[in-house]
Amino acid sequence: MMVENGSIARPRRAGLAARRGVLAGMLAAPGWLGSAWAQQASAQAFPSRPIRLVVPFPPGGAADITARLVGERMSAGLGQPVVIDNRPGAGGNIAAEAVARAAPDGYTLFLGGATIFCANKSLYSSLSFDPVRDFTHLTRVSIGTTVLVVNAREPWRSFAELISAAKEAPDRIVMASSGQGTISHLSLAKLMQSAGVRITHVPYRGLTPGLNDLLGGSVNMMFDGIPALIPHVREGRLRALAVGSANRVGHVPGLEAVPGMAELLPGSGMDMEFWYSIDGPAGLPPEVVARLHLAILHAVGLPDYRERLQPLGFMPITDASPAAFTAYIEQQEPVWRELVRVSGARLE
Numbered sequence: 217m218m219v220e221n222g223s224i225a226r227p228r229r230a231g232l233a234a235r236r237g238v239l240a241g242m243l244a245a246p247g248w249l250g251s252a253w254a255q256q257a258s259a260q261a262f263p264s265r266p267i268r269l270v271v272p273f274p275p276g277g278a279a280d281i282t283a284r285l286v287g288e289r290m291s292a293g294l295g296q297p298v299v300i301d302n303r304p305g306a307g308g309n310i311a312a313e314a315v316a317r318a319a320p321d322g323y324t325l326f327l328g329g330a331t332i333f334c335a336n337k338s339l340y341s342s343l344s345f346d347p348v349r350d351f352t353h354l355t356r357v358s359i360g361t362t363v364l365v366v367n368a369r370e371p372w373r374s375f376a377e378l379i380s381a382a383k384e385a386p387d388r389i390v391m392a393s394s395g396q397g398t399i400s401h402l403s404l405a406k407l408m409q410s411a412g413v414r415i416t417h418v419p420y421r422g423l424t425p426g427l428n429d430l431l432g433g434s435v436n437m438m439f440d441g442i443p444a445l446i447p448h449v450r451e452g453r454l455r456a457l458a459v460g461s462a463n464r465v466g467h468v469p470g471l472e473a474v475p476g477m478a479e480l481l482p483g484s485g486m487d488m489e490f491w492y493s494i495d496g497p498a499g500l501p502p503e504v505v506a507r508l509h510l511a512i513l514h515a516v517g518l519p520d521y522r523e524r525l526q527p528l529g530f531m532p533i534t535d536a537s538p539a540a541f542t543a544y545i546e547q548q549e550p551v552w553r554e555l556v557r558v559s560g561a562r563l564e
Contacts, residue, residue, distance in 0.1 A: 262322055262503070262504050262507055263294050263295070263296040263322065263323065263507075264296070265296060265323065266296050266297040266298070266299050266323075267290075267294070267296060267297070267298045267299070267322070267323050267324075267325060268298075268299050268301050268323060268324050268325065269283055269286075269287050269298050269299065269300055269301065269325045269326070269327060269494075270301045270303055270311045270314060270315050270324065270325065270326050270327065271283045271300055271301065271302045271303065271311065271327045272303060272304060272305075272307075272308030272309075272310070272311035272312060272326075272327065272328075272329070272332060273302070273304050273308065274302055274304045274422070275302050277423065277441075277443065277444065278360065278441045278442075278443045278444070278492075278528065278530070279327055279329065279492055280300070280302060281443060281528065282327065282357060282358045282492045282525075282530065283300055283327040283492075284300055285521055285524055285525065286298075286327075286357050286358075286494065286512065286515050286516065286521070287299075287300060289514070289515030289516075289518055289521055290511050290512060290515045292515075293511040293514050293515060294507075294511050298325075306340075307331065307332070307336055307339065307340070307395075307397060307398070307563070308328075308329065308331065308332040308336065309332070309336060309340065309343060309344070309345075311326065312326065312328070312332055312336075312345055312347075313344050313345050315351070315495070315496070315497055316344075316345040316350040316351060316497055316498070317345075317497070318497045319497070320352070320496065320497040320498060320499035320500050320501075321500075321501075321504070322496060322500055322501070322504040322507075322508060324496065324497065325354075325494055325495065325496050325508075326351070326494070326495045326496065327492055327493070327494065328351070328353070328492065328493040328494070328495040329490065329491065329492045329493065330399075330489075330490040330491050330548065330552065331397070331398065331399055331402075331490065331552070332347070333347040333348075333351075333353075333493075333545050333549075334347070334545060334548045334549045334551070334552035334553075335397065335402070335552040335553070335555065335556055336397075337549065337553075338552065338553040338556040338557070339397040339556050339561055339562065339563055340563050340564070341562065341563070341564055347545070347549075348542060348545060348546060349498060350497070350498050351495045351496065351497065351498055352495060352496040352497065352498055352499070352500040352505060352538060353493065353495050353538055353541045353542045353545060354493070354494045354495055354496065354505065354508055354509050354512060354538050354541065355493060355494060355509060355512055355513065355516075355534045355535040355538065355541050356491045356492065356493045356533045356534060356535055356541060356544075357491075357492055357493060357494055357512065357515075357516050357532070357533070357534070358491060358492050358516075358525055358530040358531065358532060358533060359489055359490070359491040359530065359531055359533045360441065360442060360443075360489070360490060360491075360528070360529045360530040360531070361442065361459055361460045361461035361465060361488055361489050361490070361529065362399060362400065362403045362439050362440055362441055362442070362459070362460035362461075362488045362490075363439070363440070363441075363442050363445055363446070363449075363456050363458070363459050363460065363471065363474070363529070364378075364403075364407070364437065364438075364439045364456070364457050364458040364459070364460065365430075365437065365438055365439075365445050365448070365449060365454040365455060365456050365457070366378065366436060366437045366454065366455050366457060367430055367431070367433055367436065367437075367453075367454065367455075368452055368453055368454055368455045369433065370436055370437075370455070372455075372457065373455070374457060375457040375458045375475065375480050376480075378437070378457055379411050379413055382411075382413035382414065382415055383412070383413055386413070386414040387414050387415070387416045388416070389415045389416065389436045389437060390415070390416045390418055390435045390436050390437070391404055391415050391416065391417055391418065391435065391436065391437045391438060391439060392418050392420055392426030392427070392429055392430050392435040392437075392438050393417060393418070393419050393420065393426060393438070393439070393440070394419075394420060394422055394423040394426060394440055395419045395420060395421060395422065396419045396561045396563055397556065397559065397561040397563055398419075398440075399440070399441065399488065399490050400423070400426075400438070400439055400440040400441075401417065401419060401559055401561060402488070402552075402555045402556070402558075402559050402561075403439040403440075403460045403488045404417055404439050404559075405417075405555065405558045405559035405560070405561075406484075406486050406488065406555060406558060406559075407439065407481075407486065409558050410477075410481045410484035410485075410486050411481060411484075415437075418435060423440055423441075423444050424444075426438060426440075427440075427444060427445070427448075430454070431448065431453055431454070439460065441490075441529070442459075442465070442468060442471070442528060442529025442530075443528040443529060443530075446468065446470055446471065446527075446528070446529060449470050449471070450469070450470045456470070456471055456474045457474070458474060458475060458476070458477065458480055459471060459474055459475070459476050459477075460476075460477065460486070460487075460488030460489075461476050461477065461487055461488060461489050462476050462477050462478040462486070462487040463476045463478060464476045464479075465529055467526045467531070468526065468527060468528075468529045469527060471529070491533060493541065494508070494512050496508070505538055509537070509538060512534070513534050516532045516533075516534050517532070517534075
């Protein structure tokens with residue numbers, strides 16, 4: 217018997233019988249009970265062993281730092297270690313292919329990024345994976361930009377002075393980049409198009425050798441990610457003349473007064489922001505996707521994550537859902553395709 221509005225009411229037998237009939241039909245359906253139980257058990261059991269997070273660049277760089285910061289905080293939330301596996305090479309394609317071909321069980325994840333998912337399709341003559349179809353894109357975890365620096369011994373004290381010198385002597389100023397088609401190279405290409413200048417591009421095999429030559433005076437300038445360059449700016453060996461994003465990055469000590477591209481090249485649309493993300497192979501079970509997405513959102517939302525990122529020139533960022541993030545990648549692909557076209561870069 218039940219109480220309704222303070223009075224005793226008898227059960228509605230017809231409704232109860234109908235519900236029993238529905239339940240009986242569900243239980244009788246082949247595989248229904250086993251499937252439902254398996255999904256719930258899987259969600260409760262995952263993860264039951266360490267998770268591997270594949271990073272497509274060497275230790276010590278912005279990608280590696282981001283992966284370790286996120287991984288440490290995901291470990292606490294998931295109750296399992298997140299082990300970093302650095303697999304550099306081919307602009308991130310080697311690591312991306314390894315993850316795309318991994319078992320879709322949630323135990324192999326990828327630190328993806330803007331260039332890998334949005335630019336490499338246009339940059340490389342062929343890819344062994346599809347940047348959208350072969351991955352479960354979970355969410356972005358950090359966003360940053362590039363900074364234009366010159367050796368502190370150079371005479372240029374401002375961006376305007378650098379551009380004026382480049383116009384007076386085309387190709388005389390030499391810029392080191394991290395390599396063909398990298399964010400460093402694409403930033404230079406967009407700058408030359410927007411400012412109407414010609415600067416000699418010397419691609420290196422990675423950021424470190426190019427930076428060493430810049431510090432030694434063999435080249436004049438560099439346009440690359442903030443984390444590797446900002447320590448030398450703070451120490452006075454490099455001079456920062458601009459950031460690649462449209463707006464300033466006042467949250468980075470040492471760059472507070474450095475202007476962005478909206479101030480320096482108004483109307484150019486130059487905004488060299490790039491991001492890193494956590495992704496898995498295509499076909500991850502929905503319950504695993506939900507568990508991972510929640511764990512990443514929690515990790516990225518922690519105050520100490522922001523505190524560790526900001527001095528490096530990055531900010532936390534997340535996507536509301538994997539579907540929203542996937543749609544964002546598809547929207548960004550034409551933007552990066554145009555950057556590759558402007559750069560003229562093409563790799564095998």
